[in-house]
Amino acid sequence: MKLILTAAALAVAATGAWADAHGKTIRMGTEGAYPPYNFLNDAGEVDGFEREVGDELCARAELTCEWVTNEWDSIIPNLTSGNYDTIIAGMSITDEREEVIDFTQNYFPPAASAYAAMSGDADLTGGVVAAQTSTIQAGYVAESGATLLEFATYDETVAAVRNGEADAVFADKDALVPTVEESGGEMVFVGDDVPLGGGIGLGLRESDDELREKFDVAIQSMKDDGSLNELIVKWFGDDAKVFE
Amino acid sequence: MRRGHLTIFACTDPETLSGLNWLICYLTTGKHLLFYAAFGTVLLLLAITAPAAMAFGFGGAMAARSRIAPLRWFGKGYIAVVRGVPDIAFFLFFVIALDQGIEYVRHKIKCPDWDQPVRQGSDFLVCQAAKMPLGNSPQWVHESYGFALAVLTFAIVFGAFAANVLFGAMAAVPRGQVETAEAYGMTSRQTFWRITVPQMWIYALPGLGNLWMVLIKATPLLFLLGVEDIVYWARELGAAKTPRFTDYPHPDWRMWYFLALLVFYLAFTRVSEIVLARLTRRLSYGQATAGGEAMRRAQA
Numbered sequence: 368m369k370l371i372l373t374a375a376a377l378a379v380a381a382t383g384a385w386a387d388a389h390g391k392t393i394r395m396g397t398e399g400a401y402p403p404y405n406f407l408n409d410a411g412e413v414d415g416f417e418r419e420v421g422d423e424l425c426a427r428a429e430l431t432c433e434w435v436t437n438e439w440d441s442i443i444p445n446l447t448s449g450n451y452d453t454i455i456a457g458m459s460i461t462d463e464r465e466e467v468i469d470f471t472q473n474y475f476p477p478a479a480s481a482y483a484a485m486s487g488d489a490d491l492t493g494g495v496v497a498a499q500t501s502t503i504q505a506g507y508v509a510e511s512g513a514t515l516l517e518f519a520t521y522d523e524t525v526a527a528v529r530n531g532e533a534d535a536v537f538a539d540k541d542a543l544v545p546t547v548e549e550s551g552g553e554m555v556f557v558g559d560d561v562p563l564g565g566g567i568g569l570g571l572r573e574s575d576d577e578l579r580e581k582f583d584v585a586i587q588s589m590k591d592d593g594s595l596n597e598l599i600v601k602w603f604g605d606d607a608k609v610f611e
Numbered sequence: 612m613r614r615g616h617l618t619i620f621a622c623t624d625p626e627t628l629s630g631l632n633w634l635i636c637y638l639t640t641g642k643h644l645l646f647y648a649a650f651g652t653v654l655l656l657l658a659i660t661a662p663a664a665m666a667f668g669f670g671g672a673m674a675a676r677s678r679i680a681p682l683r684w685f686g687k688g689y690i691a692v693v694r695g696v697p698d699i700a701f702f703l704f705f706v707i708a709l710d711q712g713i714e715y716v717r718h719k720i721k722c723p724d725w726d727q728p729v730r731q732g733s734d735f736l737v738c739q740a741a742k743m744p745l746g747n748s749p750q751w752v753h754e755s756y757g758f759a760l761a762v763l764t765f766a767i768v769f770g771a772f773a774a775n776v777l778f779g780a781m782a783a784v785p786r787g788q789v790e791t792a793e794a795y796g797m798t799s800r801q802t803f804w805r806i807t808v809p810q811m812w813i814y815a816l817p818g819l820g821n822l823w824m825v826l827i828k829a830t831p832l833l834f835l836l837g838v839e840d841i842v843y844w845a846r847e848l849g850a851a852k853t854p855r856f857t858d859y860p861h862p863d864w865r866m867w868y869f870l871a872l873l874v875f876y877l878a879f880t881r882v883s884e885i886v887l888a889r890l891t892r893r894l895s896y897g898q899a900t901a902g903g904e905a906m907r908r909a910q911a
Contacts, residue, residue, distance in 0.1 A: 391739055392747045400847065402856045407847060409857055410641030433750060437837065445837075447733045448707065449714075449742065467733050522850035526863050529851075549853035549860070572734045 392431045393578070395421050396451035399436040400520045401542055403602045404457035404567075407436070416602035417455050420474055423594065424569075427585040440500055440519055443467055446570060452578065453571055457539065459503050459564030469573050471582045473566030474595060476608050480504050482557045483543045484535035485528060491558050494534035497524040503563050504537045528554070541603050625858040637859045646844035650875070652758070653830045653841055660765040660826065665819075667770025672777035686774070693771035699835065701768055706760050706836055710743065717741035754838070761836045769826055776818030781807055783814040785899055813894040813902070820887040824880055845872055 397405045399413055408414035413434040425432035435451050446454050446468060460470045480503075482491050496513040498505040499521050508515045516533045518524045525546055527533040535557055536543070547554045569586075571579045589595040596609040622628075622636035637643070674686025693701065715729060718741035725738050739745070744752045784807050792802040833840040849865030895902035 391745075400850070402853070406856055407642060409859065411645045412641070414856075431747075435750065435753070436839075441837075448711065448735045449737075450837075520846070520850070522846075522863075525851065526865070529863065545853050545855045549855065572736075574731050574734050574736055 392433050393425065393453065394451035395425075395432050395434050396437050396442060396446060396454050396456065397421075397434060398439045398442065398456045398520075400439070400522060401457050403545065404539075404542065405455070416475075416598060417457065419598050419602075420589070420595065421455050423589060423598075424474075424582055424585040427588055428581040430581065438519065439502075443570070447572055449572075452575065453569050453582070455569050457542070457567055458570055460566055460568045461503055461564055464570070467573075468570045469575070469579055470568035470570055471579055472586055473568045474586050474589070475567035475599065476610055477562060477564060477566045478608055479540045479560035480507070480537060480563045481540040481543055481560050482535045482537050483525075483528065483547050483554050484557045485531075485554060487555055487557055489534045489557050491535055495532070497527040497533035497536045498538065499524055502538075504539070507561065507563060508537050541607065544604070633859075640859065642844075642848060645839070646841065646848055649839060649841045649844050652838065653833070656758070656762060656765070656830060656833065657827065659762050660769065661823065663762065663766035664769035664773050664822075664826070667766050668773025668777050671770060671774025672781060675774065675778050676781060690771050690774050690778070693768055694775060698768055698829065698832065702764055702832055702835055705764050705767070709760060709763070711735055714741050714743050717743060757836065757838055761833055761838055764836070765826070765829070765832075769822055769829075772822050773819065776815050776822065777811065779818070780811040780815035784810045788899070810898065813891070813898050813900060816887070816891055816894060820883075820891075823883060823887070827880055827883065828876065841872055841875075845869055 397413055397417060399405055399407045401415075403416050405413060405415040405417045413436065418434070421432065421434070437445050437451070439456070442454055442456060442458075443464070445451065454468070457475075458464070458470075460473060464470070482489070482496070490513075492512045494513055495516050496508045496511070497516045497518060498508050500517040500519055505515060505517055513534075516524075516527060518527060521538060521542060524533075524536045524538060528536045540556075540560055543556070547556060569579075569582050571582070586595070590610050599607050599609050622639070625633060625636055628636055671686050671689050674682050675690060677683045677686065714735075714737045718725065718729065718737035721740045722738035727736065729736055744756045788806050788810060789802055792806045797805065831840060831842045834842045845868035846865060849863065849868035851863040852860050854860040891902070892906075895906055897903055897907075
């Protein structure tokens, strides 16, 4: 019995030492419900623009990475409590979020948000507008005078417009473009585009400076050799905003 | 060479498929297989949680009946506190607290010379070796760990209710039965195990049956704990899909997926009801209850 316990203790100690000596797997936390940024493909794997960028960043920074999904609503608390090491989920860099977590430099330039509705005359400032909870878009709608209707996922915000629960949906234009284009003319963009946020960056714990620097360097190298712009065009089309 | 009538179609090019073939391919995508596997997760959760909750409940009821005051306070306290807190609040609090508690203890043991504070602002930081599971563990270990935390939380919550039910059932065993046992010279321990426990089940069954039904219906709470259960997949699969990101585009089908869940839960609870009804019959046999008396008369 004692021998077994000793062996078990040794095994535990050994795994511990191994973990600290050989670095660790970086767990990439994403939502998996925000195409084209990130979504689950038919095989149930994380796919999309951020999957490709993330894999390339990990390769350049020589990190072993693994993808995990988490609800958007609890994506920041679960980062700070250590369930995963980065947030790579179309998260705009904002001052509010900077107070809780750190961001790398942006890997997606500041982009426009837009309204989409079932008709061109939707009331954007006095009607009901759907947005995803805890997004900059939700914050913007709340201050626009419209009644904000919040949903846990992007899909639900679009569904709310389609079934008439909301007059319009307000989201990243790049997410809305495929939805509007594939709706067969049912949905249209309404009003002007609204520039929001400082671009999209990887979210990291404030104490993880070393990891942030590694990703910053990798992002810079992807910006410098143009591979980041290539991926942006691949996933968001020729009209997408790229880095200069 | 001509192919036979039984054409084997491939799912590699779904756009060319239609009708049943399309549906068969659609329902067997990797994502759907994960959905089906999630049903297994729910059943596994129930299979482990139900006996675990019974164990917690039995322990809690015994503690609440104890003649040793601190043990009795503990038992009563457990029942009162857990029964009095909303399930969701308990789930959210307890899982985080338990997870961080485990990591904190491991941190203290494995990294005694760590000089940084564990709490830095909103970050909870322990050394790599104290991580639970370890940062380099494969994803399935992380998932199993999350599942185990969920089982434990479910067991504690439902254990408190079960404890209350069993406590009441133990008190409901006719005093005459216990008195007779005492008259035969049984010790209080013998009386408990030989008279009270075998006879209490019929009194406990309605309460325990209710708990089982509530437990079945509470399994979607798994979703709240980050376990990707059937509700998560139903929502994910049902959401409208544009052709750009899937080979199987479809409009908003959440209603159909949730309808399937509804049917699943309804079928499951119906089967449970039938089993519980049989169990009630079986346990009533020969008991000094109205139900047992009715069976005796019917046979006589």
